[in-house]
Amino acid sequence: MDIKWKKCKSVTSYASFVAALCLLMAVLLTGSGLLAAMQSIAISPADAFRGDYQDTKAFRQYISYRLEDFIMMAAGGSTGASMGTAAVSSDIAVSEETAAEVWEEAAGELSAAQERRELHNALKDDKNMLYTISYDGDTLYSNAEEGTLDGAAGKMPEGYNFLLYFDGSKVYLQKDGKTIDVYGDGYYRENSDWKVPGYHNFTTDSKSKKASVIIAAAKTPRIYMKADYSSYGEESVSNRLYRLNQDLYSLRSLILFFGLLTALFAVSLILAVRWRKQIKSVNQFIAAKTKKIWVEVKAVLCLGSLLLLMIAGTEVLRELYWSLQNSYDVVYEYDYYVFRITGSIWTWLSYLTVILVCVWILFFLGNDIRYNRNPLSSSVLRSLWNYIFRMFRFKGAALPVQKKIIFRYLPAFLGEGMVVSLLLLLGFRLYYSGTFYSADMFLYVLALTAAGLTLAAQFWYIWRNRSAAEDIEALIQQIDRIKEGKIAEEVPVLTDPDLGEAAKNLNDIRNGLDIAVQEQIKSERMKVELVSNVSHDIKTPLTSIISYVDLMNQEPDLPEHVKDYVKILESKSQRLKSMVQDVFEISKAASRQLPVNIETLDLGKLIRQTLADMSESIERSTLSVKTRIPEEPVLIKADGQRLYRVFQNLLQNALQYSMEHSRIFITLETDGILAAVSVKNISRYELPDRIDYTERFVRGDESRSDGGSGLGLSIAKSFVEACRGSFRIDINADLFVVTVEFRDITSTTN
Structure with a gap:
C-alpha cells in the first residue's frame, strides 16, 4: 500500500x-x-459585469455621438466631420486629420448630402436603434414605423426601454419609464456621463435649434440581416448595439x-x-x-x-x-x-x-x-562511426568470423578502387579539354595500369583467403562449444593444410576434456552415493543410541557421575545426529537433488521471525543485535523454510564466534532490483587469509574445540544457491561480513 x-x-x-x-x-x-x-x-471590467448594457460607458458614448450625427444630418452638416471628432473624443490617440483620412478612404470623399444619405442607409436596417430626425417640423430621416416614436410623449414600441429626445436645445432621457438626469449641475466636464448639447457650457447654433431627434434603444439587442439576392446576397447590417452587448x-x-x-x-x-x-x-x-x-x-x-x-x-x-x-x-x-x-x-x-x-x-x-554529466554522450554520428570502425577493425558480434576477416581488407580495396575511379575521371577530363599531350598520356596510362593491377591483386588475395577464413571460423566455433561445455562434436576436416594440425590438437584437447569430465562426474556420483549410504547406515544405530540415552535419563537413583556421563552422551549423540543430517542435505544440494518450494515471501518479515525465534539464545549471550530493516515489504522468490535455516545458521555462527560484549549488525537494503541482507560481526579469533569458509568442515581456527562442525556456512550457501540467490563472504581484518542477495520483485508484484 x-x-x-x-x-x-x-x-x-x-x-x-x-x-x-x-x-x-x-x-x-x-x-x-x-x-x-x-x-x-x-x-472597463466594471461595465463588463453590469447586467444591462445600457448602463455602460460605451453605450452612453455611442448614443451621444450618434445624437451628434443626427443633429448634423438635420442641420445639413457633414457627418464626416463628426466621425473625425468622434475619433478624437474617444480614448484613442488618433488625430482629426488621421480620422478624416480614414473616413475619406471609406466614404470616397462624398459630398455632405451624400454622406447623410449613406449614413442613414447604413443605420436604417438596424432595428436595435430606432430614430427619427426632423427639421423645422418636417421628418427628414427615420427607420421607425410612423407613429411609433414620440419624444415629447415618451412613446416607443414594445421591446424598447430607452428613449432620447432632443428638442433643439436640450436632451431628455427616459429608461424603463423613469426620467434620467442628464445635466447634473448644468456644466459639462470631460468625465460627464453624457456628451450632449444643453449644458450651460455646451450650446448649439441657431440652425440646430430647429432640429429634433428621437432615439430608442432595444432592451435586448438582436442581430439583423439584409439580403439582396440579385447582387451581393446576404450581409450583416450595422448591429452596433448587438455587438456591444456581445x-x-x-x-x-x-x-x-x-x-x-x-x-x-x-x-x-x-x-x-x-x-x-x-x-x-x-x-x-x-x-x-x-x-x-x-x-x-x-x-x-x-x-x-x-x-x-x-x-x-x-x-x-x-x-x-x-x-x-x-x-x-x-x-x-x-x-x-x-x-x-x-x-x-x-x-x-x-x-x-x-x-x-x-x-x-x-x-x-x-x-x-x-x-546528466555528459548529455552529449549519445550521438548518431558517433554511433555510426563506431559501427563502421568496429566492422572494419574489430570483430563485429553480428558477423561470422570469415566475413570479418574479409571485411578487414575492404578499406584498402575500396581505397584503391577510388584511386582508379579518380584516375579514369581525370583522364576523361584531360581528353575532352584537349590538354592531353603524349608525355602526359604515357604517365597517365602507367599510373592507371599500376593502380588497376594493385586492385586486381587485392581482389585475388581476398578471394583466395576465403577458404582460410572459413577454416578459422570452424576452429573458433569449436572453441566456443568447448567453452560452453559442448564437447561431444569434433572439428571437421579442414581444407587449409596450415590449420589442419591446429584442428587435430583441438580435437585431442576435446577428447581429454571429455574423459576428465566423465571421470569427475563419476567421482562426484560415487561421493554422493557414499555419503548418502553412510548417512543412512549411521542413522539406524544413532537412533538406537539416542533412544537408550532417553531411557537412561528416565532411570531413578542414578549416581551423579553416571548422570554426567548420560548428559555427555545425549549432547554428543544429538550433535552427531545434526551433523549427519547436515551432511546429507549438503550432498543433496551438491547433486542438485535438494527439493525446494519457491514462493513469494517478505524477506524483512522472515528475518524478524528468525530473530524472534532465537531471542533466548541472543539473551543468553553477551552480544547485542542491531538491525536496520525497512518497514515496507521487500518481496523475493525463495523457499521460506530453507531460507529460515540460512539466517538461523548465520545468526548462530555470529553468536558463537563473535567477540564478547560486541555487536552484531543485520541490515536489509534494496535498490529496487536486488535485495541484500548483510550480517556483520567482529570475530573473537584471528581470521586467517585465503580460506574458503563455505567449504565443508572448514573452521577459521583449527585449534578450537567449541563444538562447531564447520557445516553451517556451507549449508547456508548451498540453500541460498538452491533458491536462486547469491552468497558472499567478505573479511576485513577481524570484521566478518556475510551477504545474501536475491532479486527484488516488489515493484513487479505490485
Whole structure:
C-alpha cells in the first residue's frame, strides 16, 4: 500500500508541476489578451459585469455621438466631420486629420448630402436603434414605423426601454419609464456621463435649434440581416448595439476564465512547491531516459522549438499590437470592431499549444543538461562511426568470423578502387579539354595500369583467403562449444593444410576434456552415493543410541557421575545426529537433488521471525543485535523454510564466534532490483587469509574445540544457491561480513 501511495504521490506531484507551468503560460497569454481586449473595445471590467448594457460607458458614448450625427444630418452638416471628432473624443490617440483620412478612404470623399444619405442607409436596417430626425417640423430621416416614436410623449414600441429626445436645445432621457438626469449641475466636464448639447457650457447654433431627434434603444439587442439576392446576397447590417452587448458578455466570460486559470495556477503552484522533492526525483528519472536520445535529435528539437517559439510569440505580439492600435470607436460603423480575442479563440488556442509544446521540449532538454554529466554522450554520428570502425577493425558480434576477416581488407580495396575511379575521371577530363599531350598520356596510362593491377591483386588475395577464413571460423566455433561445455562434436576436416594440425590438437584437447569430465562426474556420483549410504547406515544405530540415552535419563537413583556421563552422551549423540543430517542435505544440494518450494515471501518479515525465534539464545549471550530493516515489504522468490535455516545458521555462527560484549549488525537494503541482507560481526579469533569458509568442515581456527562442525556456512550457501540467490563472504581484518542477495520483485508484484 505504501509503495502504491509513493507512486501515486510521484505522479500527482509531477502532474501539479506540469499543470502549474501550463497554467502559467495560459495565465500570461490570457491576461495579455484580456488587457488588449479591454483596450480594444473600450469597456472597463466594471461595465463588463453590469447586467444591462445600457448602463455602460460605451453605450452612453455611442448614443451621444450618434445624437451628434443626427443633429448634423438635420442641420445639413457633414457627418464626416463628426466621425473625425468622434475619433478624437474617444480614448484613442488618433488625430482629426488621421480620422478624416480614414473616413475619406471609406466614404470616397462624398459630398455632405451624400454622406447623410449613406449614413442613414447604413443605420436604417438596424432595428436595435430606432430614430427619427426632423427639421423645422418636417421628418427628414427615420427607420421607425410612423407613429411609433414620440419624444415629447415618451412613446416607443414594445421591446424598447430607452428613449432620447432632443428638442433643439436640450436632451431628455427616459429608461424603463423613469426620467434620467442628464445635466447634473448644468456644466459639462470631460468625465460627464453624457456628451450632449444643453449644458450651460455646451450650446448649439441657431440652425440646430430647429432640429429634433428621437432615439430608442432595444432592451435586448438582436442581430439583423439584409439580403439582396440579385447582387451581393446576404450581409450583416450595422448591429452596433448587438455587438456591444456581445462584447460585454465575451469580456465577462474572459475575465471569469482568467480568474479560474489564476486560481488553478495558484493551487498547482502550492502543490508543486510542497512536493518539490518528488518532482526532482521524477525529473532525474526523465533525464535518465532523455540521455539515450541522440544529441543530433536534441539539437534539431532545440532549434525547431526556438524557431516555433519565436514565430508563435511574434504572432501573439502582432495580434496584441493590432488590437491595441486598431481598437474600434463606438461610432464607426465601417470599422472592423469584432472582438478579436474571443472571436478567434481557436487561433489563440493554437498559439498556446505551440508555445506549451516548445516550452516543454526546451524544459526537458534543460533538464537533461542539468542532471546528466555528459548529455552529449549519445550521438548518431558517433554511433555510426563506431559501427563502421568496429566492422572494419574489430570483430563485429553480428558477423561470422570469415566475413570479418574479409571485411578487414575492404578499406584498402575500396581505397584503391577510388584511386582508379579518380584516375579514369581525370583522364576523361584531360581528353575532352584537349590538354592531353603524349608525355602526359604515357604517365597517365602507367599510373592507371599500376593502380588497376594493385586492385586486381587485392581482389585475388581476398578471394583466395576465403577458404582460410572459413577454416578459422570452424576452429573458433569449436572453441566456443568447448567453452560452453559442448564437447561431444569434433572439428571437421579442414581444407587449409596450415590449420589442419591446429584442428587435430583441438580435437585431442576435446577428447581429454571429455574423459576428465566423465571421470569427475563419476567421482562426484560415487561421493554422493557414499555419503548418502553412510548417512543412512549411521542413522539406524544413532537412533538406537539416542533412544537408550532417553531411557537412561528416565532411570531413578542414578549416581551423579553416571548422570554426567548420560548428559555427555545425549549432547554428543544429538550433535552427531545434526551433523549427519547436515551432511546429507549438503550432498543433496551438491547433486542438485535438494527439493525446494519457491514462493513469494517478505524477506524483512522472515528475518524478524528468525530473530524472534532465537531471542533466548541472543539473551543468553553477551552480544547485542542491531538491525536496520525497512518497514515496507521487500518481496523475493525463495523457499521460506530453507531460507529460515540460512539466517538461523548465520545468526548462530555470529553468536558463537563473535567477540564478547560486541555487536552484531543485520541490515536489509534494496535498490529496487536486488535485495541484500548483510550480517556483520567482529570475530573473537584471528581470521586467517585465503580460506574458503563455505567449504565443508572448514573452521577459521583449527585449534578450537567449541563444538562447531564447520557445516553451517556451507549449508547456508548451498540453500541460498538452491533458491536462486547469491552468497558472499567478505573479511576485513577481524570484521566478518556475510551477504545474501536475491532479486527484488516488489515493484513487479505490485
